Amino acid sequence: MALTRKEFDILSTLATSPGDARAQAASPELDELRSMGLVSGTAITELGRKALEPYRVENAVIMAAGLSSRFVPVSYWRPKGLTSVRGEVLIERQIRQLHEAGITDITVVVGYRADEFAYLVEKYGVRLVNNDLYAERNNNWTLWLVRDQLRNTYVCSSDDYFAKNPFETYVYRAYYSAVYMDGPTDEWCLGVDENDRITSVTVGGKDAWAMLGHVYFDRAFSNTFVRILESIVRSPFYEEKYADELWETIFARNPDCLSMDMRRYPADQVLEFDSVDELVEFDPGFLSTVECPAIDNIVDVLGCERTQLHDFYPIKNGLTNLTFHFAVGTDEYVYRHPGIGTEKFINRTAEKDADTVAHELGIDRTFIYEDAEKGWKISRFVPNARNVDPLNHYEVSRAMALARTFHESDAKIDAKFDFYEDGLGYEQLLKSHGEIGVPGYEQLREKVTRLNEYCVADEGFSACFCHNDYLPLNFLIGEDGSMSVIDWEFAGMGDPGNDTATFIICSQYNEEQANAAIDAYFGRAATPVERRHFWARVVLGGWCWYVWALEKDAEGAGVGEWLDIYKSYAVTYVDKVLSWYEKNDTITA
Structure with missing residues (x-):
């Protein structure tokens, strides 16, 4: 009826x-x-x-799989949904509110630090579904995993905080909760008709009602949504085009056939804490009580109080680490958190020694402290800094001259780095996952081995203090023009051609640009022997980082297109450089 x-x-x-x-x-x-x-x-x-x-509402799905990267540093150690706010764990508060409405059939989709949610099964009788691909796919995949659960269903995020219980035993039709945003906003803004049916969704807007909080799927919505979602997931272009999409994006593309209302809530009733700073505004005692090793480390090193910390936000992460910004008063800093599996690649004692040397040489003005055992580091933040522009000849010349400066400094640390030897080390790690079945790998390795023998025999290129990860992103140019080189993770005594080679590879230079960088390093046109040697380092570097990338991929922490970029410098140039050694071919500038 x-x-x-x-x-x-x-x-x-x-x-x-x-x-x-x-x-x-x-x-x-x-x-x-x-x-x-x-x-x-x-x-x-x-x-x-x-x-x-x-x-009648039949069940609820709580999405708790993601990393919540904006909620640094707390999310590095604990899933955001397990954060305690005003004495209550976020997801537990939400489960209790669902129970109050008579909704006890609850599925929690977990991924990041999944084991930490296991206690909820016994405590609240929830069902756990594991999303192993949480780092590679967005929440449309989360809903695909529980598609059989979507009926008359509440869909929630584990980190939502509802000041007043929004859940009901009976709901008339599908809706998305919304809060009014005064002024400009980056939230997803809704357009509705006279009956509050959602007719459009736009990312960003002004003085608008925006999606925030929970959503309710009725059976009609669920059935249509699952059909559309299945066509997307089964698409041959899913990984390329859709894997990173939010389920809300799918809804936004199909408002005509996915009928859903907007339900208005006061701004103080539905809360999402995107950052630690936002949560502290709501719960001023949060920083004083939250368990977070990074905060403990900061307080110990800087001698400040927890309550003095503010302005937390993630900084674009590199291929090996996670970093975030924070401030104490008006002083700004960066905290580096070591990435998954980096202990297999990085000698943190050597890195700390290199950081110290680079700071003493004035090459890295940002360094403050590093824990050599656990790999975390605190540095000064350079406001409005930019990286070296690899297409700016003046900046490249500065970078190359700076490399030559610390190469000739007589600085030493108790570590070495060699593209070939370290590449063999990465190869052994890679083989621990099984045989290397990459087509052409063994042929490339044989050529690289021959080239390394020639390169090592070159005279006049003694080992020196090298960065070995000398790419444009590892430079910070301040507003005053000062240049610092950061991230000395791979530093060690190595061939002077290592840093120029890495710069060439990671700048994706062609031959002409690469030769210009080599000339800039020497401050003049390189001799044929110098050019041949530095090009050998380019090939060896490409091979080393290629094997490193294969190992990262095998570990489940792949580096994307960089694997092919690294490989290309080994494959494209190995025969030419070998001919310079074996056939005494002419070396072109």
């Missing part, structure tokens, strides 16, 4: 709040419900309860 909206409102209120005077007030709808036998006097009948059953 289909009910009108007003009939539903009266009937559901009588079912869940029988003493509510508003539902008992005289109205044509109440009279109609009495005439249908759904209400007797001001009480719902058994027939009325049967009429409500199609509107």
